[in-house]
Amino acid sequence: xxxELAPRGVDLLLRKLLYHSLLSTDDQDAIAALPFTxxxxxPGSIIIREGERCDICPILLSGFAYxxxxxxxxxxxIVALKLPGDPLDFxxxxxxxxxxxxxxxxxxxxxxxxxxxxxxxVMARPSLARAVVVxxxxxxxxxxxxxxxxxxxxxxxxxxxxxxxxxxxxxxSATSLVESDLPITQEQLADLLGLTPVHINRTLKELxxxxxxxxxxxxxRIGDLDRLCDLADFSDxxxxxxxxxxxxxxxxxx
Amino acid sequence: MMRDAIITKDVPDQGMPCKAEVCAKALVDxxxxxxxxxxxxxxxxxxxxxxxxxxxxSLAELLDHGWIxxxxxxxxxxxRRRWRTAVARGRKLDIEARLQTEGGGYRxxxxxxxxxxxxxxxxxxxxxxxxxxxxxxxxxxxxxxxxARLRVLVSDLQHRVRxxxxxxxSVFSRTIRDERPIEDIAxxxxxxxxxxxxxxxxxxxxxEGPVDLENLIRDELLGAxxxxxxxxxxxxxxxxxxxxxxxxxxxxFHELTTNALKYGALRxxxxxxxxxxxxxxxxxxxxxxxxxxxxxxxxxxAIPVRPAYRGFGMDLITDALPHRLGAETHxxxxxxxxxxSISLPLSEQGGAASAA
Numbered sequence: 001x002x003x004e005l006a007p008r009g010v011d012l013l014l015r016k017l018l019y020h021s022l023l024s025t026d027d028q029d030a031i032a033a034l035p036f037t038x039x040x041x042x043p044g045s046i047i048i049r050e051g052e053r054c055d056i057c058p059i060l061l062s063g064f065a066y067x068x069x070x071x072x073x074x075x076x077x078i079v080a081l082k083l084p085g086d087p088l089d090f091x092x093x094x095x096x097x098x099x100x101x102x103x104x105x106x107x108x109x110x111x112x113x114x115x116x117x118x119x120x121x122v123m124a125r126p127s128l129a130r131a132v133v134v135x136x137x138x139x140x141x142x143x144x145x146x147x148x149x150x151x152x153x154x155x156x157x158x159x160x161x162x163x164x165x166x167x168x169x170x171x172x173s174a175t176s177l178v179e180s181d182l183p184i185t186q187e188q189l190a191d192l193l194g195l196t197p198v199h200i201n202r203t204l205k206e207l208x209x210x211x212x213x214x215x216x217x218x219x220x221r222i223g224d225l226d227r228l229c230d231l232a233d234f235s236d237x238x239x240x241x242x243x244x245x246x247x248x249x250x251x252x253x254x
Numbered sequence: 255m256m257r258d259a260i261i262t263k264d265v266p267d268q269g270m271p272c273k274a275e276v277c278a279k280a281l282v283d284x285x286x287x288x289x290x291x292x293x294x295x296x297x298x299x300x301x302x303x304x305x306x307x308x309x310x311x312s313l314a315e316l317l318d319h320g321w322i323x324x325x326x327x328x329x330x331x332x333x334r335r336r337w338r339t340a341v342a343r344g345r346k347l348d349i350e351a352r353l354q355t356e357g358g359g360y361r362x363x364x365x366x367x368x369x370x371x372x373x374x375x376x377x378x379x380x381x382x383x384x385x386x387x388x389x390x391x392x393x394x395x396x397x398x399x400x401x402a403r404l405r406v407l408v409s410d411l412q413h414r415v416r417x418x419x420x421x422x423x424s425v426f427s428r429t430i431r432d433e434r435p436i437e438d439i440a441x442x443x444x445x446x447x448x449x450x451x452x453x454x455x456x457x458x459x460x461x462e463g464p465v466d467l468e469n470l471i472r473d474e475l476l477g478a479x480x481x482x483x484x485x486x487x488x489x490x491x492x493x494x495x496x497x498x499x500x501x502x503x504x505x506x507f508h509e510l511t512t513n514a515l516k517y518g519a520l521r522x523x524x525x526x527x528x529x530x531x532x533x534x535x536x537x538x539x540x541x542x543x544x545x546x547x548x549x550x551x552x553x554x555x556a557i558p559v560r561p562a563y564r565g566f567g568m569d570l571i572t573d574a575l576p577h578r579l580g581a582e583t584h585x586x587x588x589x590x591x592x593x594x595s596i597s598l599p600l601s602e603q604g605g606a607a608s609a610a
Contacts, residue, residue, distance in 0.1 A: 154452060154455060154456065155472060156456075156469070157459070195481065196481050196482050199481070202468060202469055203469065209463065210459075231459050
C-alpha cells in the first residue's frame with residue numbers, strides 16, 4: 001500500500017484513529033477529504049500559545065512536538081510528547097482557550113485543519129465523534145502514566161520508560177527507535193522527566209552500560225528492547241493500541 | 255528440493271518407487287558423517303573414505319582399532335573397553351564421544367555400531383556410523399549453564415529475602431524504640447520501608463553489575479523531591495557498590511536526607527548541602543580502595559543535637575556501617591549543619607563488583 005508508506009496529509013491521522021477505533025469506509029473517506037494546509041516549522045517554534053484561542057487543529061506529519069507548562073519562576077515541565085500522526089489540539093474543539101503551550105521539538109511538518117471542518121464531521125458522524133473522544137481519553141491515559149513515571153519511578157526506570165513509550169507509539173507511524181535516532185537532547189529529556197541534565201547524562205550512561213540503548217555522540221537508539229522494557233517496568237496497556245481489535249472481537253461476539 | 259534429492263540409477267522407473275536398500279542408504283547418508291565396516295572380530299579391514307575425510311586419519315591410521323585414536327584422548331580408553339565388551343557379547347555399541355576433525359579440534363559425535371548376523375553362524379561383520387551431534391551438545395551445555403545460573407539466582411534470592419526480613423525487623427524494632435507519638439513512628443517507618451523498596455528496585459535493575467554511588471544518592475534525594483541546583487552539589491568519581499553496601503548506604507543517605515529536610519540544610523532558608531567523595535589509598539597503601547565520602551551541610555542555625563536523631567539514623571551510621579561494612583564514620587552536629595563522613599573500604603569485590 002504505497003499511500004500508507006508515504007502519508008500525504010490527514011491520512012496519517014486516519015491511520016492513528018484506526019489503531020484505536022473502528023470507522024466505516026464513509027467515515028474514513030470523510031477524514032481523508034478534510035481540507036488542510038501544509039506547514040513546515042523550525043525546532044522551537046510555538047504552535048499553540050497558553051491563554052490564546054485556537055481555531056485550528058494541527059496534525060503532526062513528521063517530527064516531534066510537545067505540550068509544556070511553566071511555573072511562575074520559569075521552571076518548565078513538558079507534560080506531553082507528540083509524535084507523527086498525533087492531532088495537536090483536539091481539545092480546542094471543546095474548550096475555548098489553550099491551557100498550555102505546544103511547541104516543536106524538531107523541525108516538523110504539519111497538516112493544519114480548520115476546527116470548523118472537524119466540528120462539522122464530528123457533529124454529523126457519531127463514530128468519528130467517538131474516535132476523537134477515544135483519542136483524547138488515550139492521551140489522558142498517557143498523562144496518567146507520566147504522572148506515575150515522574151512521581152514514583154527512579155531515574156533509570158523513568159528514562160527507560162519514556163524511550164519504550166516513544167518506541168511503541170512510533171510504531172503507528174511505522175518508525176522504529178531500534179533503527180532510527182531519538183531526536184531529543186539531554187536538556188529536553190530533563191524537562192520531560194523532571195530530572196536535571198546531569199542526572200539524565202548519568203542515567204543515559206547507565207542504560208548504555210546495561211546494553212539497553214546505544215549512543216553515538218548525541219544520538220540515542222534502542223540496543224535491546226527487552227532489557228529496556230524490563231528496566232522500565234513497562235507494560236503497553238495504557239497506550240490502548242489494540243483497542244480497535246478488542247472492540248471488533250467484542251462486536252463480533254455480541 | 256532438487257539439490258537434496260537422491261538421484262541414483264538403481265531406482266527403477268516403474269513398480270516400487272525405491273528399493274528398501276536404496277532408501278536405507280539414502281537415509282543413512284543423509285544422517286551420518288561416515289559409515290564403515292569391520293570384520294567379525296570388530297577389526298576394521300577396509301577403507302572408509304568419509305571417516306578419513308572427516309577425521310584427517312590416513313588409511314593406515316584408521317585400520318584395525320586405529321579409528322579409536324581419532325577420539326578425544328579422555329575418551330579413548332573408555333570407548334576401547336566398551337567396544338571390546340560389545341564385540342565379546344555381540345551387542346551393539348551406542349556412545350557419544352568427541353571426534354577429531356580434519357581441520358583440528360573436536361566435534362561431538364554419536365557412534366552407533368551394530369553386529370550383522372550371517373545366518374545361524376553368529377556374527378558375520380559389524381557396521382558402524384557416526385552422526386554429528388555438536389548442535390545438541392552445545393544446546394545441552396547452554397541449558398546446563400542456564401540452570402546453574404538459575405540455581406545461583408534462586409539461592410541468592412532466598413538469601414536476600416531472608417536478609418530483607420532481618421533488615422525490616424531491625425528497622426522496625428529500632429524505630430519503635432524511639433519514644434515518640436505513634437504517627438511519628440509510623441511516618442519514619444514508612445519512610446525507611448520506602449527507601450528499602452527503592453533500593454530493591456535499583457538492585458533488580460543492576461543484577462549484572464555494581465550500583466553507581468552517585469545515582470544511588472541522586473535517587474534517594476529524588477525520592478525526597480530534592481535535585482541538584484545552586485543549593486545542592488553532588489560530585490565524585492564513578493564508584494560501583496555491591497548489593498550489601500548499596501542497601502546500607504541507601505538507608506544511611508535516607509536518614510541524612512530526612513534529617514536535612516526536617517531540621518537541616520534542605521529546610522533552613524539559606525541552607526546548602528554539599529555531597530562529595532573521592533577514592534583514596536587504604537592503610538596498606540593500596541590505591542583506589544578507600545571511599546572517602548562527605549556530607550556537609552552549611553548555613554543551618556546552630557541548634558543542639560536533637561534526641562530524636564540519636565535514634566535509628568545515628569545507630570545506623572555510627573554502629574551498623576562500621577560493623578557491617580568495616581567503615582569508619584563520624585557524624586557531628588556543628589554550627590551550620592550536619593557533617594557526616596564515611597570512609598568505606600571497597601576492596602576488589604567492591605570496586606569492581608561483578609555479577610554476584
